[in-house]
Amino acid sequence: MAEEDGKLVGVIGDEDTVTGFLLAGVGHRTMEGANFLVVKNDTPLSLVEETFNRLTERDDIGIVLINQHIANDIRHVIKNYTQTIPTVLEIPSKDHPYDPEADSIMQRVNLMTGGQM
Structure with missing residues (x-):
């Protein structure tokens, strides 16, 4: 993808979250795959x-959005991710509120700034 075309948003989330972002025009599918994944109870x-x-x-x-409750399931992978771009943002879902104390990015920000949650 050319620089002038910008970057895509990747989404990993429950059906409601991914559907909302797809309706907003975030979805992109190529021969290599899609930029989204709907995670259900039986998703490995x-x-x-x-x-x-x-x-x-x-x-x-450029950005990967992931529902926080799903991020908690793969926390070991997210903690090992150290790149700046794409940026990984944990977001709430309809059934799971956001918990800043569980967000590894917020933990890093607080560590660097000396702040408290």
Whole structure:
């Protein structure tokens, strides 16, 4: 993808979250795959981890949005991710509120700034 075209947003989340972002025009599908994953109760964690790794390795992705309750399931993978771009943002879902204390990015920010949650 050319620089002037910008970057895509990747989404890993529950059906409501991903559907909302797809309706907003975030979805992109190519021969290599899609920039989103709908995670259901029977979705294997290995697929979630694989999708996270694939999205964060793509040059055309600028941000990866992931529901926090799903991020908690692959926390070991997210903690090992150290790149700035794509940026990984944990977001709430309809059924799971946001907990800043569980967000590894917020933990890093607080550590660097000496702040408290």
